[in-house]
Amino acid sequence: MTPAKGSLLLLALLFAAPTGPGRCAAQEGESTRYVDALRREYPDVHDLLFRVERAHGVLFGQLAAEGDAVRATGEDVPTFGFELDMVERLTQLVQGEGTADDVADEASAGFAVLGERAAAIIAYGNAFYREVLGILADPLVADPRGAVQEAVDRYLSRPEVALPSAPKSMDILYDHPYHEAFRRGYLDLDGVIWSGHWLKLAATEPLTDLRTHEERAAGLDTVMTRYYAKLSYGEPPQFFPSELPMAPAICPGLIFTNTEVAIIWDNLTMMQEVLADVLAAPDVTDVRAALEATVDHFMDPTFEITDQGGWESMALAHGIFFQGGYPLAVMTRSELNSGGHAAHLRGGGHIVIPGMPG
Numbered sequence: 001m002t003p004a005k006g007s008l009l010l011l012a013l014l015f016a017a018p019t020g021p022g023r024c025a026a027q028e029g030e031s032t033r034y035v036d037a038l039r040r041e042y043p044d045v046h047d048l049l050f051r052v053e054r055a056h057g058v059l060f061g062q063l064a065a066e067g068d069a070v071r072a073t074g075e076d077v078p079t080f081g082f083e084l085d086m087v088e089r090l091t092q093l094v095q096g097e098g099t100a101d102d103v104a105d106e107a108s109a110g111f112a113v114l115g116e117r118a119a120a121i122i123a124y125g126n127a128f129y130r131e132v133l134g135i136l137a138d139p140l141v142a143d144p145r146g147a148v149q150e151a152v153d154r155y156l157s158r159p160e161v162a163l164p165s166a167p168k169s170m171d172i173l174y175d176h177p178y179h180e181a182f183r184r185g186y187l188d189l190d191g192v193i194w195s196g197h198w199l200k201l202a203a204t205e206p207l208t209d210l211r212t213h214e215e216r217a218a219g220l221d222t223v224m225t226r227y228y229a230k231l232s233y234g235e236p237p238q239f240f241p242s243e244l245p246m247a248p249a250i251c252p253g254l255i256f257t258n259t260e261v262a263i264i265w266d267n268l269t270m271m272q273e274v275l276a277d278v279l280a281a282p283d284v285t286d287v288r289a290a291l292e293a294t295v296d297h298f299m300d301p302t303f304e305i306t307d308q309g310g311w312e313s314m315a316l317a318h319g320i321f322f323q324g325g326y327p328l329a330v331m332t333r334s335e336l337n338s339g340g341h342a343a344h345l346r347g348g349g350h351i352v353i354p355g356m357p358g
Helices: 003-015 025-030 037-041 043-073 082-094 100-112 116-137 144-156 181-185 187-202 205-209 213-230 252-257 259-280 287-299 308-317 341-345
Strands: none
Touching (some): 037 043, 043 082, 043 116, 043 187, 043 213, 043 259, 043 287, 082 187, 100 116, 116 144, 116 205, 116 259, 116 287, 144 252, 181 187, 187 259, 205 213, 205 252, 252 259, 259 287, 259 308
16 A cells, blocks of 8 residues: 555545444544443433534635635635635534534545545544544543543654644744734634634533532533533634634643643644645645645744743633633633733743642
8 A cells, every 4th residue: 555545545444433332443443442431321412512523624614715715816814705614614513413424524524625644644643533532431441641641642653644732832823924814804704613623622621520320411511511612603702713722821731641642632632723724825825835835834843832831821811711721610701810811921920730840
């Protein structure tokens, strides 16, 4: 088998969703016995997370077409009605109108517009996410921390598709030619995606902080309820996050369990945001080259790297409230003296989670 065919096969396997009991192709590709645990223990959460993942793939495909259409006009004005229609469609998808399988092909095609390498990295990262969540959800795992570390080691053993486990500085979001193109052009649509990022992080908190199945199930129900509320155009916290959700703000329990996992997930989140910027930018001249450059930067273990303390402070300075709030406790106002990204830019006081490096 040629390397190209092997990569395409890996991509197809990793994007495949479990559709019935037993081991399926996706699970074989992930080489782990843990991937069934979340579906077995918390099937509603498992289903929602797959719908959110597929919605992200659909977005990439539609955003690529929208970007091409806008650039063809020579203007920088988004297509009328595009954002409203997409927000409605993605919201319906994640709320369960239809199943994730209904858009499986469209989602895979959407990820594929990013290029074979980017799509494989995202698929591998999503599979890693499901594996770790399965470990945390599995009551039969005697040593969750040890099992999670083994999962990290397996993930990092594929350096051609594994993102670095050293944290990228948030500067990587802003120090590129097309920074915030997606955010500026499609604010609510980006908010839908950021709500999904919040959900993926928030879903870990009941599994790291609570012990019994009943407590965990209730906690996950709370997380799902708060996620759906974020899609309602209400008042904060029942609204889209206005800052990119990151692990130190949303799931400190995961960091105590395994810092590398949290860092890898944040790196994956930021990479997808920059890829969306490229697709949406009205002034990009070579979309394919810009996408490849983005992947190069995120895969480079030396590019825009910070230390753990800098990563934690960077995330917390943007405000827990603005990133969607605590998963298991209600926040009705900001914990900061200034708002969101402004706090980061103003170089406010050093913020740390108790027990973490200062």
